[in-house]
Structure formats: C-alpha cells, structure tokens
Amino acid sequence: MPKTEQALELTDYGRQDFAVCLGCKICASVCTVNDLSPGTNPQEMLQRLFLGQDVAADEPLVRFCTGCYRCTGACPWEIRIPEVIRALRHELGTESPFEKAFKGSVSLFGRVYEPYVLMKAVPFLLKGGYMKHVTRWMEYVGFHLPHKVKGM
Amino acid sequence: MEYGYYPGCSLTGSAHRLDKGIKKVFAKQGHTLREIPDWNCCGAFEYGDRKELTGFSKRNLEKARGHFSEIVAPCPACYKNLKEADEEREFAVTHPLDLFDEAFFAAMKQARDLTGQVFTPYYGCILLRPKETAIQNTNIMEETIARFGGEVSGEAVKDRCCGGNQIFINKDVTEKLSRLVLDRSQGTIVVFCPLCHMAMKTFSGERKVVYYTDLLLHIMGEGGAL
Numbered sequence: 001m002p003k004t005e006q007a008l009e010l011t012d013y014g015r016q017d018f019a020v021c022l023g024c025k026i027c028a029s030v031c032t033v034n035d036l037s038p039g040t041n042p043q044e045m046l047q048r049l050f051l052g053q054d055v056a057a058d059e060p061l062v063r064f065c066t067g068c069y070r071c072t073g074a075c076p077w078e079i080r081i082p083e084v085i086r087a088l089r090h091e092l093g094t095e096s097p098f099e100k101a102f103k104g105s106v107s108l109f110g111r112v113y114e115p116y117v118l119m120k121a122v123p124f125l126l127k128g129g130y131m132k133h134v135t136r137w138m139e140y141v142g143f144h145l146p147h148k149v150k151g152m
Numbered sequence: 153m154e155y156g157y158y159p160g161c162s163l164t165g166s167a168h169r170l171d172k173g174i175k176k177v178f179a180k181q182g183h184t185l186r187e188i189p190d191w192n193c194c195g196a197f198e199y200g201d202r203k204e205l206t207g208f209s210k211r212n213l214e215k216a217r218g219h220f221s222e223i224v225a226p227c228p229a230c231y232k233n234l235k236e237a238d239e240e241r242e243f244a245v246t247h248p249l250d251l252f253d254e255a256f257f258a259a260m261k262q263a264r265d266l267t268g269q270v271f272t273p274y275y276g277c278i279l280l281r282p283k284e285t286a287i288q289n290t291n292i293m294e295e296t297i298a299r300f301g302g303e304v305s306g307e308a309v310k311d312r313c314c315g316g317n318q319i320f321i322n323k324d325v326t327e328k329l330s331r332l333v334l335d336r337s338q339g340t341i342v343v344f345c346p347l348c349h350m351a352m353k354t355f356s357g358e359r360k361v362v363y364y365t366d367l368l369l370h371i372m373g374e375g376g377a378l
Contacts, residue, residue: 090200
C-alpha cells in the first residue's frame with residue numbers, strides 16, 4: 001500500500017472523500033504557504049491523493065504547512081487539509097528533532113516538560129541559530145519539577 | 153462559579169504569565185478555576201494519527217467526568233483538542249475569550265483606561281478556525297480595546313498565521329509570517345495564544361507583546377504601565 005494511502009488511514013478521510021472537491025482552488029488562494037513558496041496549491045495535492053498518487057516529503061506544502069486552517073475555512077466542503085498533511089508527515093517520517101523531543105516528553109511524563117524538550121533539542125537549536133533569540137525569551141524562563149501523569 | 157481548568161503544558165512552563173493572568177482575572181470576578189486532576193498533554197499539533205491525538209483529550213475528559221460540567225482551556229490548541237474530543241458534548245468546553253461578555257465587563261472594576269495607546273489585537277488561527285471550535289465573538293479583543301479608549305490597528309492581519317507552530321522546525325517560516333503581521337500593524341500586540349506570543353515576541357523588536365489577560369489586569373489597575 002502506498003504511504004499516501006496509509007497516511008489517509010490516520011485521518012477521518014478516505015481517498016473517495018476527496019471526490020467532492022470541486023477544483024475551485026480557493027484553498028490555494030488563501031493558503032499561508034503561498035507567502036513562503038508561491039504557487040502552492042493544496043487542491044492539486046488533494047487530487048493526487050484521490051488518484052492514489054504519491055506526495056513527497058520535500059514538497060513545500062508538506063514541509064511548511066502551519067496548520068492555520070485558512071484552507072478549511074474557505075473550502076465549500078471544509079476539508080481539513082492541515083490534518084491530512086499532518087498524517088502525511090507522520091507517515092513520511094519528517095519529524096524535526098524538536099517534534100521528536102516533544103513526543104519523547106509526552107511518552108516519558110505524559111506532559112511536555114519544556115526543560116527536557118530543550119535539553120534533547122540542544123544540538124538542533126545550536127545548529128539552527130536559535131541562541132541569538134535567547135535574550136528575547138527570558139520572560140518564558142521558569143523552573144518546576146516534572147509531573148508524571150499516572151498510567152502514561 | 154467554579155470551572156474545571158485545563159492549563160495544558162505551556163501554561164505550566166513558558167506561558168506561566170498567561171496562567172497567572174487567567175487565574176487572577178477569574179479570581180477578581182469571583183470565579184474559581186479548579187484543575188482537572190492529573191491531566192495529561194493534549195498532543196497539540198504534533199500527532200498525525202487522529203485517533204491518537206483525540207485519545208489524549210479523551211483521557212482528560214475522563215478525569216474531568218463527575219467533577220466538572222464546564223471546562224476552561226486558555227491555550228487555543230488545548231481548547232480545540234479538548235472540544236473536538238468531547239464528541240457527545242458532555243461538557244461545555246469553553247475558551248476564556250467567550251466568557252468575557254457584557255456581564256463580565258459590567259462587573260469589572262476599572263482603574264485605568266487605554267486612551268492614547270495603539271494596540272494590534274492578534275488572534276492568529278486556532279481561535280478562529282475551524283468554525284466548529286472557533287470562539288463566538290471574533291471581535292472581543294478589539295471591542296475591549298475600544299471600550300476602554302484604546303486605538304485598534306492591524307484589523308486586516310488579525311487572522312493571519314504567525315507560523316508559531318513551525319518556530320522549532322523551520323524558524324525562517326515563522327520569521328517571514330510573523331513579520332507580515334508585524335509590518336501591517338502598529339502598537340502593542342495583544343495575543344491569547346502562547347505560540348503566537350513566542351513568534352511575535354521573537355521578531356517584534358521594540359514593539360511590546362502582551363497577553364489579553366495582561367491588558368485586562370492593566371485596566372483593572374494591576375502592575376505598572378503595559
């Protein structure tokens with residue numbers, strides 16, 4: 001089974017659900033990713049999913065979708081494209097070190113314990129040029145011990 | 153009135169100011185916030201498997217069962233996930249912005265006004281979309297600012313995306329999108345979402361970024377200048 005098909009199984013959608021797409025491209029006209037990569041068209045991706053074709057991990061929409069739901073808000077069928085993309089990312093294994101650390105914390109504590117996440121993501125943060133923002137983030141600093149959720 | 157309170161992970165950490173602000177505002181109005189016992193993470197936007205994501209919030213609702221009928225969740229991601237997980241509408245999962253109604257302002261003790269100050273009320277995405285979980289009054293922040301004499305800016309960008317949820321994935325994405333909002337607005341940026349706060353704060357330069365609760369507390373006479 002292609003990965004795109006497996007990804008759809010993680011959502012509330014099946015391939016046939018995209019048959020309702022009218023091809024109006026209103027999603028493309030409001031998509032935030034167009035501010036980053038002009039020419040992005042979620043409708044074209046829906047069409048490929050409907051046809052059972054592949055979607056690649058390095059496509060701008062898959063890489064940069066911010067989950068803003070502007071597409072859903074504009075779509076006559078209110079198709080939740082961000083949730084489809086999230087499933088594609090999951091299936092294509094495109095998690096960033098930060099996302100892995102986030103999930104690691106949830107597995108370990110049942111909650112996101114920020115000191116743990118930051119510690120795990122340090123190499124990524126150093127390499128990614130995040131340290132120059134640290135002075136702007138001082139108001140976020142606080143310390144508390146992690147809470148372990150029972151049964152998680 | 154007593155509400156069940158779901159702070160979520162960021163309000164126990166980097167968004168501690170929003171947590172304190174909400175608690176203070178509610179206390180001043182005579183309301184009690186009681187935390188859902190042993191709550192777990194809602195999964196935010198990080199899980200591609202819809203059932204897995206919903207499962208987190210279903211656990212939280214299970215823990216709230218029998219204790220609360222109305223649950224307040226300030227973080228927009230937590231609020232959306234909790235509300236969507238409550239498929240049978242067993243609880244009233246409410247965002248605090250929907251509780252700041254006419255009765256709230258009528259009971260509010262005003263100590264300051266906002267005359268001569270310019271604000272950009274910035275909602276971002278999840279408070280406004282998808283419509284099933286959107287807040288009721290999508291002008292509440294500008295109405296508050298205007299009510300107390302402040303000037304409102306940035307109406308055209310209030311619902312644009314700041315790219316906050318990409319900040320620790322593709323920082324350049326967040327910078328570009330946040331700057332689009334910042335360049336088309338003026339004055340102090342007023343937000344409710346912890347991710348919007350971080351995105352705006354990172355790139356706002358000299359401009360201040362405050363939570364809506366900071367604004368309310370300022371009007372009520374708490375603290376110094378905004």
